Amino acid sequence: MHIRPMILSFLFLLLSSVSSLLSAQQPLPVEVVQAQVSEYARSVHISGMLENKSEQNLAFKIAGLVRKVRVDEGQWVKKGQILAALDLEEIDAQVAKAESVLANAERNLARFQSLQGSNALSVDRLQQAETQVDVARSDLTVARFNQRHAVIRAPAAGRILKRFIEPNELVATGKPAFVFASSKTGWVLRAGVTDRDIVRLQLKDHAEVRFDAYPGEVFNATVSELAGRADATQTFEVELRLSGTNNSGEARTLLAGFVGHAVITPANRQTVTLLPVSAMVKGQDDGVDIYTVVDGKPVMRHLPLIGLDGGLLVVSGLQPGTQVIVAGAPYVQPGRELHIINSTASAH
Secondary structure (H helix, E strand, C coil): CHHHHHHHHHHHHHHHHHHHHHHHHHEEEEEEEEEEEEEEEECCCEEEEECCCCCEEEEECCCEEEEEEECCCEEEECCEEEEEECCHHHHHHHHHHHHHHHHHHHHHHHHHHCCCCCCCHHHHHHHHHHHHHHHHHHHHHHHHHHHHHCCCECCEEEEEEEEECCCEEEEECCEEEEEEECCCCCCEEEEEEEEECCCCCCCCEEEEEECCCCCCCEEEEEEEECCCCCCCCCCCCEEECCCCCCCCCCCCCCCCCCCEEEEECCCCEEEEEEEEEHHCCCCCCCCEEEEECCHHHHHHHCCCCCEEEEEEECCCCCCCCEEEEEEEEHHHCCCCCCEEEEEEEECC
């Protein structure tokens, strides 16, 4: 019958002890920073292979025997320069045959036209002669076209990236003879980015590219293409256009296949606050927990995490001037008095 009063007395004594203990605690020394907002764009990091902007497969229009090949892989060529040619003996014979057939058809047409109006020539016979001339003329046009395209010429100034043919080799119609890259189209770096990154990028965003082949050198680039759909790897391809000179203006030899590492700085920016990582009490999937100071007391806040930038948290949702605990936060207890030993501005 006396148990309940005893329990109440015990609880009263316990609460009194806790209250006395809290009141005896000294204010917790902490360091704080005053939140400063700034415009921020989180960089996008990619790595990819350097490629020519435009590569072409050059081939013969018709099948034939290769007579000569005048260039090698890696060789620079001028616009219109002959790269390779087929043996023209058979092709020239086809042109001569088409010319003879056309000449004969024209003679027949002339003879029939001289008989026009007499009973010795029907209208159908004259029309057939005219058709034969048209067909023979078309056959000659095709033969001469094939004759011209039995030679491969450089479509522009550029470089031979690959060579697939040798002299005296029989090639089929359309078989690639060379892979050619124009020197005017420039270089590009292509790589895939995630859906979270592709929405932050836009055309003409600036980027800096570094190659393993040139340690310590930086090449300026711009975003020239953005994919409109994901590929099989569920990433979106980004293309960077760059020149062959580094930031110092020095020309460098670039080759397709170089490994490049790029940092893209989006033009789209957002208002954020940069805080030291030590301000984080707990991290979660959707953000971080921090302590702010209001009227000298700690108040926990949950903030969206934009990202990490070096040793800084990039967060949103703080008003300028808000005091954030950056040292001593793990030891903060709700209701405990704080002793602020400094107050500086957060990073910009």
